[in-house]
Amino acid sequence: MPERLAVRKTYKLFIGGAFPRSESGRSYPVSSPSGETVNASLASRKDARDAVRAARSAFPKWAGATAYNRGQILYRIAEMIEGRREQFIAETRDAAGVDAAIDRWVWYAGWADKIAQVHGGANPVAGPYFNLSAPEPTGVVAVVAPPDSPLLGLVSVVAPAIVTGNTVVVLAAEDHPLPAITLAEVLATSDLPAGVVNILTGRPAETAPWLAAHMDVNGLDLTGATDPELATAWERDAAENLKRVLRPSPDAIDWSADPGTGRMTTFLETKTVWHPKGV
Amino acid sequence: MTAVIQPTDLRAYLHGLPGVDKVGAEQRAAMLGTRSIKTTSKRAALDLAIRMVDLTTLEGADTPGKVRALCAKARHPGGDAPAVAAVCVYPSMVPVAAEALRGSGIHVASVATAFPSGQAPLPIKLADTRAAVRDGADEIDMVINRGAFLSGRYDQVFEEIVAVKEACGEAHLKVILETGELATYDNVRRASWLAMLAGGDFIKTSTGKVQPAATPAVTLVMLEAVRDFRAATGRIVGVKPAGGIRTAKDAIKYLVLVAETAGETWLDPDLFRFGASTLLNDLLLQRTKMATGRYSGPDYVTLD
Amino acid sequence: MSFFEYAPAPESRSIVDIRSSYGLFIDGSFVDSVDGKTFKSVNPATEEQLAEVVEGSPADVDAAVAAARRAFDTVWGPMSGADRSKYLFRIARLIQERSRELAVLESLDNGKPIREARDVDLPLVAAHFFYYAGWADKLSHAGFGSDPRPLGVAAQVIPWNFPLLMLAWKIAPALACGNTVVLKPAETTPLTALLFAEICQQADLPPGVVNIVTGAGETGRALVEHPGVDKVAFTGSTEVGRAIARSVAGTRKRLTLELGGKAANIVFDDAPIDQAVEGIVNGIFFNQGHVCCAGSRLLVQESVQDSFLDALKRRMSLLRVGDPLDKNTDVGAINSAAQLARIRELSAVGEEEGASRWSPACELPDRGFWFAPTLFTGVSQAHRIAREEIFGPVLSVLTFRTPDEAVEKANNTPYGLSAGIWTEKGSRILAVADRLRAGVVWANTFNKFDPTSPFGGYKESGYGREGGRHGLEAYLA
Structure with a gap:
């Protein structure tokens, strides 16, 4: 009996909840879990533009969702990543990394309805005023995903940005895009609203400058920008509309370590509301 | 040209007035209290304040002798100080005051309508009013029915004011809101409009028998009300803060409040009064200080 | 006199x-x-x-x-x-x-x-x-x-x-x-x-x-x-x-x-009007309008526009402009000749672009840098005086009909430092405050600061x- 001929997968972009090919029609070769070379979409600046548009239109509803709802949706995603555990292990060849990624996602899911209590609160002003500070999401965040630790690293930059209500455009690791695409498939079938996470495969060196300079992007996570010169150039571009920038770490990141809240707070704004107290 | 507002639904009308933010109103009043008045203006302000005083005695222990002494002081407060606006007494003392003030141009004001609580049947309040007018009062300071106001019976309050106004005849009617019992500035604003709509010639803060009495913020809200009432109807209603204004410094702060809120039209004894007893002496002391350059003392003003 | x-x-x-x-x-x-x-x-x-x-x-x-x-x-x-x-x-x-x-x-x-x-x-x-x-x-x-x-x-x-x-x-x-x-x-x-x-x-x-x-x-x-x-x-x-x-x-x-900032101060028709007028005045004329969080755009609901502007003008007429060391002065001097030139330039642009300019009668000193409190009506979001930070005592008045329109206009700026809301309706305050993209939202007050209260922009x-x-x-x- 001859061996069954496998159905091969086409790897596409993830924009606005759909899986389009790059508008440029380009692709680039990457290796599949089974070792053969497959084609991944090579995103263009126009794909980046479309992804920003999708992220922007998803933002008000996602930011306005209740924290409990966002937490529920994120936890559900963790369940679904768990369901695809074997596939992720095949794609990353790193079982411990996949498990850690699932646990990390669960950890961030739980932050949804706690971050405002930890980072906000009442301020005892010297006057007859109610005064409350609460964190709010920054907006659309462009994320250059780390090239190492393809799933754990990816999850560790995406989850903290969206759990607080931001929407993201993620530039997947150039050489290991497949876990990102599989994650996109998880997200597409989860309850996450379309456009909250958009994933572009290809060359960050090509698309990141467009995102860094994009005037409708509010934050830029350069964690995966390993070339210091490029990182500096992108940070400089980001200054044009005062994006909140998370710089690449000067040292190698231990993705298994406690991440703290910094990745969330970098893309949070504090809003303070005053109101007089009087009968 | 005056336009008459006759709301068919008083409650809807009064509750449709803009709200008053307590903190903001108090801050505005406090800020105006920081205005600094110097020399010439201060001198004129002191004399104006004296001319605005309703020199008041409202004690159970009042006697004809006490009232006559007060009237003498009203005519000649001291030195070349001008006479005060009015002497304000209980109805039983009106004949005495009217006699003592005859020919002086000083008004005889009387509290009526079962002052200070207002807790008497309407016919008694009206009889009280008519008696005071008959005996020579040309200004009547009535109290509103706060119980009725606070329980939302605005029509009742309105009709009582209308009835008292009618009983006043030619006498001017000052409507005491007793703001210390109204609890909120929103209520002060509503009561002010209610009193003006019902025909009051003046709105007055307090009886002086309830704390807090007049405050700058309450007076600010009432000044806003007369300003807006004039804009809406063309009719000018006066304002009288009463109780708790004891110093010349306070009085001048009130005048600033008047000038910057209702406008200078109201800087007139026909439109703004101080209901006070001890204020006059401090105004006189400050006046003397300005004239002589020395601080004066209580031995140099009369006790009445 | x-x-x-x-x-x-x-x-x-x-x-x-x-x-x-x-x-x-x-x-x-x-x-x-x-x-x-x-x-x-x-x-x-x-x-x-x-x-x-x-x-x-x-x-x-x-x-x-x-x-x-x-x-x-x-x-x-x-x-x-x-x-x-x-x-x-x-x-x-x-x-x-x-x-x-x-x-x-x-x-x-x-x-x-x-x-x-x-x-x-x-x-x-x-x-x-x-x-x-x-x-x-x-x-x-x-x-x-x-x-x-x-x-x-x-x-x-x-x-x-x-x-x-x-x-x-x-x-x-x-x-x-x-x-x-x-x-x-x-x-x-x-x-x-x-x-x-x-x-x-x-x-x-x-x-x-x-x-x-x-x-x-x-x-x-x-x-x-x-x-x-x-x-x-x-x-x-x-x-x-x-x-x-x-x-x-x-x-x-x-x-x-x-x-910088270009804050919207939103006045709804159920606002506490007298305090709102004070708040608008304080919002833009405090410190000669040299305030990054100044309420430089007044968004007033159309249904109360006329009466509100009358009240605002009446109040502006009481502002005392002059010697900063005079304890009665409300509005002092513009900080520098350069800043005065910028305020004048943008105000001229406001007129050229068709907005109506109004200032109360006020005598300005001969020497020094002075600019009378100024109100522009008939301003739209497209006008430069509605978009650029003037950093002076110049208020641009825009109108809106619905809360959604107010929020959209308030947020329609690259800035996001502060905003103001004036309404007596508590739930409206909270809903609008949630939607304003600004670091400080003052509701029924404005330009309040405190060391315990975080300040900064979006x-x-x-x-x-x-x-x-x-x-x-x-x-x-």
Whole structure:
């Protein structure tokens, strides 16, 4: 009996909840879990533009969702990543990394309805005023995903940005895009609203400058920008509309370590509301 | 040209007035209290304040002798100080005051309508009013029915004011809101409009028998009300803060409040009064200080 | 002629002793510049010279940064939080004790009314030092880790609108967290910072912990670009903030920016009208409108537009413009000839673009820099006066019909510093506040500040927060 001929997968972009090919029609070769070379979409600046548009239109509803709802949706995603555990292990060849990624996602899911209590609160002003500070999401965040630790690293930059209500455009690791695409498939079938996470495969060196300079992007996570010169150039571009920038770490990141809240707070704004107290 | 507002639904009308933010109103009043008045203006302000005083005695222990002494002081407060606006007494003392003030141009004001609580049947309040007018009062300071106001019976309050106004005849009617019992500035604003709509010639803060009495913020809200009432109807209603204004410094702060809120039209004894007893002496002391350059003392003003 | 005139009630300027010239404050003492260049600080109300001040050169900046580094390494960094705290309490007390002197000097150098310098700026300055003084030995409880560390040397550049208050917002948290600072005050308002330097001496603050380098834009650039600084904190225009963000790109310098704004002050038809009028007036005419969070766009609901504008104009007619040292003055002098030119230019553009201009009758002094309180009606979002920060006493009035339209217009700007809401309906306040993209939302009040309350912007109004527990984050690693 001859061996069954496998159905091969086409790897596409993830924009606005759909899986389009790059508008440029380009692709680039990457290796599949089974070792053969497959084609991944090579995103263009126009794909980046479309992804920003999708992220922007998803933002008000996602930011306005209740924290409990966002937490529920994120936890559900963790369940679904768990369901695809074997596939992720095949794609990353790193079982411990996949498990850690699932646990990390669960950890961030739980932050949804706690971050405002930890980072906000009442301020005892010297006057007859109610005064409350609460964190709010920054907006659309462009994320250059780390090239190492393809799933754990990816999850560790995406989850903290969206759990607080931001929407993201993620530039997947150039050489290991497949876990990102599989994650996109998880997200597409989860309850996450379309456009909250958009994933572009290809060359960050090509698309990141467009995102860094994009005037409708509010934050830029350069964690995966390993070339210091490029990182500096992108940070400089980001200054044009005062994006909140998370710089690449000067040292190698231990993705298994406690991440703290910094990745969330970098893309949070504090809003303070005053109101007089009087009968 | 005056336009008459006759709301068919008083409650809807009064509750449709803009709200008053307590903190903001108090801050505005406090800020105006920081205005600094110097020399010439201060001198004129002191004399104006004296001319605005309703020199008041409202004690159970009042006697004809006490009232006559007060009237003498009203005519000649001291030195070349001008006479005060009015002497304000209980109805039983009106004949005495009217006699003592005859020919002086000083008004005889009387509290009526079962002052200070207002807790008497309407016919008694009206009889009280008519008696005071008959005996020579040309200004009547009535109290509103706060119980009725606070329980939302605005029509009742309105009709009582209308009835008292009618009983006043030619006498001017000052409507005491007793703001210390109204609890909120929103209520002060509503009561002010209610009193003006019902025909009051003046709105007055307090009886002086309830704390807090007049405050700058309450007076600010009432000044806003007369300003807006004039804009809406063309009719000018006066304002009288009463109780708790004891110093010349306070009085001048009130005048600033008047000038910057209702406008200078109201800087007139026909439109703004101080209901006070001890204020006059401090105004006189400050006046003397300005004239002589020395601080004066209580031995140099009369006790009445 | 009105019956009731306020006579001038000038605060005595003799309370403050202004030297004819000042050096730089480096390493605990006043020193001359390396290259001796100076500039003049003038009183904007009279155009008289107040003092001659050093224009700090790159070499001066070097010396100041070196002094700050030494102080950080040897004294201030190793010092216990409790001792840092006590130094800051000392400074706070000295500010209270000398507050009248500081208020008069601020009014002279800046042009702001003495009433505001005395009743707003100075109490807040002292309160800010008191607040952060108490944090210095409690940082491990602040939520930034169990052992938060200072960053090192902070380069701080502040604007001219609230010279001493902005100094306090910068220096108090930096010092509380264990950093040392080099601060550059604005070129038009350096004097209170130099008096503050004297207060540091009086407090026996160790040399080098606070260094004040006066100068203009080039001095500021030398400071923020200096490789020896670990932290840059800037308050000023978005344009300069952008340039600073570019210049620190690729470095390890931490950056916080407090930039411009074009705040909407939204008046709904059920607002407490009299307080709303006060709030609008305070929102745009406080400090001559030289306020980054000024409510420079009035969004008024169409149904109350006419009566509200009548009330607003009536209130504006009562504003007393003139001598900043007169205790009765509400609106003082424009800070500089350059700023006056910009306000005039944008106001002219407003007229050219078809908006109607109105100002109350008011006599302006002959000398000095003055601009009458100004109202533009018939303004649309497309007008430049609705989009650009004027930073002067100029209010643009727009209208809206529905809450959605109000929110859309309020958010339709690259800025996001502050906003105002006026309505008696509580649920509307909360819903609208949620949707406004602004760092500070004042509901039924405006332009209120407190050391415990975080302040800072969204979008191009900058990043980071000053004030409160949040304000510590900018100075901790």
